Amino acid sequence: MHDELTKVDIKKMQEEIDYRVKELTPKLKEELSKARAQGDLSENFEYKSSKRELSRNYSRINYLQRMIATAVVVDLDSENDKIGLFDKVRLYIEEDDEDMDIVIVTTLRQDSTNGFVSKESPLGKAVFGKSTGDRVLVKVNDSYSYYAVIKSIEKGKDDESLAISPF
Numbered sequence: 001m002h003d004e005l006t007k008v009d010i011k012k013m014q015e016e017i018d019y020r021v022k023e024l025t026p027k028l029k030e031e032l033s034k035a036r037a038q039g040d041l042s043e044n045f046e047y048k049s050s051k052r053e054l055s056r057n058y059s060r061i062n063y064l065q066r067m068i069a070t071a072v073v074v075d076l077d078s079e080n081d082k083i084g085l086f087d088k089v090r091l092y093i094e095e096d097d098e099d100m101d102i103v104i105v106t107t108l109r110q111d112s113t114n115g116f117v118s119k120e121s122p123l124g125k126a127v128f129g130k131s132t133g134d135r136v137l138v139k140v141n142d143s144y145s146y147y148a149v150i151k152s153i154e155k156g157k158d159d160e161s162l163a164i165s166p167f
Contacts, residue, residue, distance in 0.1 A: 004119075005071040006085070008158045009108045013064045016164070020061050028054040067108070074106075076158055081131045085119065086156035089127060092149040100148075103156060104128060108164045116162065123148070 032054055035047035078084025083104060091100045102117045104127070110118035117124045126136040132150050139145040 002070050002072045003067060003107060004074045005067070005106050005108055006076060006158050007073060008160050009106055009164065010068055010071060010073065012160075012164045013068055013108070017061055017064050017068075020057055024057055025054070028057055078129075078155075080155065081153070082129050083127050083131075083150070083153055084129075084155075086158055088154040088156055090151040090153075091127070092151050093146065094149065095146045099151065102127075105162065109162050110165060 028050065032047070032050040035044060035050045038044055038046065074085065076085050078087070083089055085104055085106065088101060088103050091102065092098075093100055100115075102115050102123070104119050104124055105116045107118045107120050110116055110121070112121070119125070119128050122140050123138050126138040126148065127134075127150060130136055130150055132153055135147055135149045137145055138148055
């Protein structure tokens with residue numbers, strides 16, 4: 001499976017890789033060396049902690065490199081009346097009888113608590129490519145779904161200030 005990402009997503013991932021390789025890794029290696037020099041490694045919490053942080057750093061670097069290697073770069077163009085990436089959408093959630101604002105983003109920049117919804121999520125899949133006035137069924141799982149009505153679409157663009165997910 002390939003992740004659909006934007007050029008900005010790729011750029012941000014490469015920037016994080018560069019930071020982790022050039023700045024963070026040497027710092028973590030130095031901390032590990034200092035902790036190792038403290039003696040008995042079997043009961044040395046600083047050593048174990050430093051080793052764990054260095055391992056996490058390498059894991060994140062590998063994850064980002066795999067994401068870049070397997071990514072499919074997507075085009076941001078969408079029709080003016082259709083929901084596309086980075087568009088701000090106002091929805092009416094029938095079940096809750098309330099409006100909700102979301103921005104459709106790539107999986108790498110999702111943050112649902114702040115209204116940034118992945119186009120791969122149940123809600124993102126339901127509204128992506130739809131138009132104002134459309135009523136869509138959002139199927140969360142086999143036993144739960146709900147209806148939403150698209151009230152408005154505000155065309156957006158790839159905002160470089162939007163961070164990539166840390167996990």
